[in-house]
Amino acid sequence: MAEATFQKTLSLTNAFRCLECGKCTAVCPISRYNGTYSPRRIVGRLISENPANVALDPNVWTCLTCGLCNARCPSDVKYSAMTKVLRREAFRLHNDPSCSHGGALQAMMRIHATSNQPQDRMGWVTGDLKIAEKGEWGYFVGCLPYFDALFSDLESNTLAIAKSVVKVLNVLGIEPVVMKDERCCGHDLLWGGDIENFKLLAERNVKMIRATGVKKVLTACPECYRTLAVDYPEVVGPLGFQMVYITELLADVSAQLEKKLGEIKKTVSFQDPCRLGRHMGIYDSPRRMINLIPGVQFNEMTKRGPGAICCGTSAWQNCDATSKRIQTDRLLGAYNVGAEMLVTSCPKCYVHFKCALQGESIPEDKKVEVKDLIVLLAEALNSK
C-alpha cells in the first residue's frame, strides 16, 4: 500500500492520537483469553514500523471488529475501522485468514460476486407466505438459505428466521418484495480484506434493489443492515432506498402487533449483536419486542447494551478456542441470570451459539436454548 495512503488512513482513524493507555487491550474480549493479543501494540507498531510488516502479522485477523475498544478509547482511535483497512493490505500480500468450514462460505460469497448463473434460492417461500413483485417494502434475506444448507447438522434452522420475517410482516399487512437473485451483502469479504469482490457484490445488489423500485429495504441481519446502510454508499454512492432494521419497523407498530401475540412462558436474556448495537446504535427496539411478548420474563445479562460482549467469531474466519470461550461465557452468562433461552437478533450469533452448544464444554444442565428474536415473535403469533 502506498505509504501516503496508509498515513492518511492512520490519520483518519486517529491512530496517531493513541495515548498508550491500554484500555483497548483491557476491554478486548480476545485479549482476555488470548494473552498474546494486544490492540494497543498493533496500533503502536503501525505508527512506528513499516505498515507492510504489520500487515503480514497473522494477528491482523484476530480482531473481532466488535468495536468494544473503540467505545472505550479516550482518544477516539477507530481500531476496527483501521483493522478493516489493514486487512486489505494483508489480503493483497497473501496473508490469509484461517477460514472456518474449509473456506466454504468465502467461496460461496465470491461465486456470488462473479457468477452469472441465476440462483435457486426461493425454495423457502412456502404457500402460506405472501411476497410481492412490486411494492414499497423490500426484504433483504441475506445468506440464510446457505447457512441452512451448510449447518444442517447443528440443528440450526436459519431459514426459520426468513419465514418468520415474512410471517410477521404479513400479519402487519406488508407483503415484501423478495429478490430471487439477491447476492451476499459482502460484509465478510469486506472485513476479510477482499475489496474487489465486495465492490462487485455491492454494485450487483444495489442495481437489483433499485430495479425493483422499493423505497425501503428491511433486513433481519445486522451485518447486512450495516453493510448496506453504511458501507455500500461508500462504493456506489447514494443508495436510492432506505435501509430499515426489522425491529425498528416493528417497534413503530408495536401497538398493532401486541394484540396478536400469544403467551410464551419463558425466561429469556438478550445478546446484543455487535453490528446492531455498537456499530449501528440499535439497543432499544429489540428489547421492546421481547417485552411485548406476554409471559416472557426478560432478564438482562450483566454485560449488555454498549458494553455487551460480541458472539466471538466474525466473518467466518479465525474461529478458535478463544471464540468458543467467549461464546461459552455468553451462554453461561444467560444461564447465570436465570434465563432458559438466549435470544439474539443476528443469524451469525445464532449459528455461533448453536455451534458452541456442541460438545461437553457446557454441562448439559446449564445449556440454554438459543433463538432468533424474530422467530420467537413468530412463535408468539402462532400461539395466539
Add this chain to the structure above:
Amino acid sequence: MAAETKEFKPKILVFACNWCSYAGADNAGVNRMQYPPDIRVIRTMCSGRVNPGHILEAFRMGADGVLWSGCHFGDCHYIFGNYEAEKNYKKLVAMLKLLGVDERRFRLEWVSAAEGNKWAALIKEFVADIKAAGPSPHKMNGSRMSQPQPLPIVE
C-alpha cells in the same frame, strides 16, 4: 483448425481416494480402458478428507465439473470415512442447488479397486455430461486485486 480451437475443453477436477477409486483408475489403466483425458486427479487417502471448502473453491476457481470418488459403503479402508464424505456431499448438493450450479457438474461416486471399467465408464459419462452442460458460469474474474484502492474511512 479454427473450429477446433473453439471447442470447449472442460476443466474437470477429480478427488479419488487412495484405496479404492485411485486403485480403480489404475486398474482401468492396466486394462487399457480408454476414457477422455479432460480430468485432473487429486489423490487423498480417504474420500472423507475432502471438505465443503475444497469443492466450493473448485467451482469458484472455475471448475466445469467436480467428481468426488471413494470406496463403496462397507469397503472404506477407514471403516466409515465415506459415510462422512456423503454427509458433506448432501450439504454441498444443497449449497450448489442454491448457487444455481447445474447438478450434472458435481457427483459423488463409489468405485472399487477392481472396477476399472466402472471408472472408465464413469469418466466418459461425466465428461460427456460436462460438455453438454457447457462452460461453467461461475468462473471468477481474476483472483486478487493488483492495487489496493483507497476507501474512505467510516465507522
Add this chain to the structure above:
Amino acid sequence: MMDAGRHPLIDVFTLSEVIGLEGRPGNYQATVRTAPRYVDLDLCTGCGQCSDACPIAVPNEFDIGLGTRKAIYSPFPQAVPNAYTLDFDNCLNDVILACERCRKACDINAIKYDDYPKEFTIPVGSVIVATGTGVYTPYQKGDYGYGIYPNVMTGLEYERMLNASGPTNGKIIRPSDGRTPKKVAFIQCIGARCALEGGEYCSRFCCLNSAKCALLTKDHEPDVDEVSIHYIDMRAFGKGYDEFYRRTQAEPWIKYVRGKPSKILEDPETRNLILYTEDQATGKPQKRDADLVILASAGMPNREVTTQLAKILGIETDEYGFFVSRQSSTQALEATRDGIYLCGCSRGPEDIPDSVAQASGAAALAAKHLADHRIERIKEDIPQVDTSGPPRIGVFVCNCGINIAGVLDVKKLAEQAAKLPNVVWVQSDLFTCSDQAQRVIQERIVEHKLNRIIAAACTPRTHEPIFRETIRLVGLNPYLFEMVNIRDQCSWVHAHEPEAAMERATDQIRMAVARSARLEPLEAKELKVNPSAVVIGGGLAGMRAATDLALQGFPVTLIEKTERLGGRSRELNVTFPEEYDAETLFNEAYERLKQSGARVLTGTEVIGVDGFVGGFTVKTDTNGDVKAGAIIMAIGSDIYNPVGEYGYGMTKGVITNMQLEAQLKQGEVELDGESVKTAAFVQCVGSRDPETNPGCSRYCCATTVKQALALRKRGINVIVFYRDMRTFSHHAEESYREARRAGVVFVRYNDDRKPEIIGENKVTGIRAYTEAIDDIVEADVDLVVLAVGLSPYKEAYAKLKEIMKVPTGPDGFFMERHPKLGPVETNTEGIFVCGCAQGPKDLTDSVAQASGAAGKAATLLANETVLLDPTTCAVSFDLCRDCGTCVAICDFHAPERVAIGGGLFAAKINEALCKGCGTCAAMCPTGAIKARHFTDNQISSMMRVFLLGSEA
C-alpha cells in the same frame, strides 16, 4: 500379495516347487526347483512391451479360457512379482525360424531364451502347506451337460465374467450367442455331498458364493428376469452370512428352489436349457427352463499332485487328496509330521475368513521353531539432508519404455517442468524405476542439493515405496517425494488422444510441483514394544492363544474371570468329529499351557486398559496392573437361554443340548430314572432369528448329529427337526450321512411354522409341518433336546467394549477389523480377537482362530519397536473449539478430549491410533486439525495451479 512381495524378510519363489525336505523341525533343508521364466526377474519392469509384440494368443488360464493371453504374459494385473513370463510351449522360438519379437521389443534386454531350470536348497525351521484346492470339474459326469452345452458353466467361470476387469468387462453373456440371459439358474453341490460324483464332504464356500453371484447378477444386468438357486440345504453359516441370505431371499427375482435337478437338456434351437427337477411342494416332476446354468463346483484337490507333495513332505492325505490334520478339533493346523503346518483349503474347503485366520494360526505355530532366529532390525546411520531452505525440486520423467513415451512427448514434459517454480533439475529416463536410474536420482540429490523429488511415471500405489526408499538412503526425508501418474492414468488410458493426454500430463506435473513445494518432512515415530501379551479369557481358545505365544518366547499372562480354566469345553463329553474325550482334551491343553510358561491368573477380572499398541497397561481387580504390548480377547460366548420356548423350563422332558451333553458325560440318558425311548432335537433355537440371534451358531447341527448318534448307540430313537442341515465342518457331512444310515429321522420345518410340543407337564410328543411331504409329522417322544445357539455375554461384552474401545457388530459379537483381510485383528491396533468372542463357531475353528490371533500378536511383539506412519492428523489447541466432532466420528478413537489447563478442554489426536484418513480434518469446523501430507494448503495449491493457472 504386494505386501508379501515387498516384505524384506519374505523371499517369494514363483514357478517353483519343493522337491525334497530333509531334517527335523527347526532345522529342515528344503530343496526347491524353479522352472525357467525366460525373463530376468531383476530387470523386468512389467512394462508389457514384450506382450504387445508377441504374435501368439492362447486361452487365458486366469480367465478360465474365457479370454486370451499372449505367449509372453503377466498372469493377471496384480501379479507378484510384477514381471512377465514366457510360456515356451506356445512360443514361436521353439521352431527353427526364430521369432524374437519380444526380445527386440524389450528395451532392457530382460528376455533370455536360454533360461534353464534351477535347483537349490534352503534351510528352514518349519513348513506351511497352503496349496489351496482345485475345483471339481463337472466333465466327469455329464448329467448337467458341462462341456457339451455352451450355456452351462461353473461358478468360477461365472465369477470371472462378473469381474469388472474380467474377459467380458463384467457383462454377463451366454457363451452360445453373446446374448444377455433372462433366466439364470445356479445348481449347488456339484461334486460335493454326493456319493456318485466328487466327494461326500461339504464344500463350504459355494452356498454363499452363489447367493452373492445371484445378487450381483442384477447389478450387472438389470434386464435379467430371474435367478434361481437349486439347493439341498442353504449353508449360510459365517458371520453375517444369514443376514446376507435373508437379503437375497427378499429380492423378488431371486428364487430359491429346494432340490437338485436330475438332468439338464438343451433345446438345440434356442440353446436354452431345461432342468428336470421335482416340485417339492407337490412332489411332482417338473421342468424349469433357464438360458444360462451355473454349476456351483466344489473345492477338490488334484489328488495326484497333493499325494506327491505329501510323499515329499512326509505327511498324509485323505481319500480326496486333502492333507490330514493331526487331530481335527484342537490340532487342525498341524500336519502329521512335526514342524509342518496346514492352512486354508489344503486341509479341506474353507471360506476366506476362516482360511485367512488359519493362515495366521499356521504362521504362529511355525514360528515356534524360529523363535531363536529372530532377525533384528539393522540400525542405519544416514546423515539427513537439510530441508529447511527454499524448495529445490528435481523432476524425473519416465519413458517406461514406450509405455509412456509411445503416447506422450516425454522430452517436452521435462522441458516444460524445468520452467516451473522451484524446479532446479529435470531429466527423463528410459525406466526411472530401474536400479541404474535410482542411483542417478541419488547422485542428483547430492550434486544439485535437491530437497524435493518428483517422479512422473506410473502409480504411487506400487512405486512410491521404492522411490521413497531411494531418497531415504541418501538422507532425504521420504515424505518429500511426490509421484505423478502419467502411465496408468494417462498414457495407457488416453492412447488415442496424445495431444489432450499431453495437456493432462502437463497439468498433473504442474500440480505435483506446487504440492511438492509445500510438502513437509515427516518423522516416523518409534514406539517401544513391550514384548509380552495379555490374553483375556481362559477357555480353550484363550489357552491356545496363550500357549502359542508363550512357546515363541513372549511372556504371556492369561486372565480368567472364573476360578476354572477350559471354559465351555469342560461341559463337553466328547469332541466332534473324532469323539475325543473332552476331559482328556482339556488336560492335554492345560499341560501344554503349563509347559509353555504362560502365567495364569484365575478369579481375575480386567477392569481397565490404558495405553496403545506396544504399551498397554491392563488393570485387574485382584492382581494389579499387567503391562503388555498386545492383548488378545478370547472371552467366548454365552449359551442362548430358551426359557419359554418349546415349553423349556415348564414342561418336563424339554432340555438343552448342553444338558444332554452333561448326561452323556455321565453315561446314561435318563429322565427321572426312567430310560428314554424316543428323543427329538429341535434345531435353531436362538439362532438364525432376527429377534434373538440373527446369525447361524455354526456348532449346533454337527453337535446334534454327534449327540443323535450317541443316543442311537444307546438304543434310543431320534427325530431331528431342522431348517437347513448345516453340517459343513470337517467330516460333519459324512457324520450326517452316518446318522441317517443309523436310522435318525430328519424332519425339515419352516421358519414360520415351528414344531409344537405335546404334553401338559411332561412332554409326550412333538409335531411339525414339513414341506417335504406337505403334511404334519407327529411323533411320541419322551425327550426334547433344544439345540441352542450362542449369544454374547451381555454384561461382559458391554464392559469390555467400553474398556477396549472395540466395537461390537449388529449380532452383538466383537467386530474384526475386516472379515477377510483382518479376521483376528480389531480396529484398535495391538488388540486381537479370537474364538466365539468374534462370533459363534465350533471348537476347531475357535482354536484355529486362537492360533491366528497369537500369530498376529507375535508379528507385532517380535519387533523391538513399531514405526508409526507419520501421515497422521494433529490438532492445534489454539484453534480447537472442543466441539467433539472429531472425537465422535473417528472409528479408531484417535482423537480424545483432554484437559489443557485452566479448566479448558481440547481434542488431542493419539498418533499411535490415527490411521491418517484425514476425515476429522475435513469435518473440523475451524481448521484446527491438520492432516499431515494431505494438508489444505497442499490440496488447494494443486487446485489453484490447475484451475487458475498459477499458484497464487
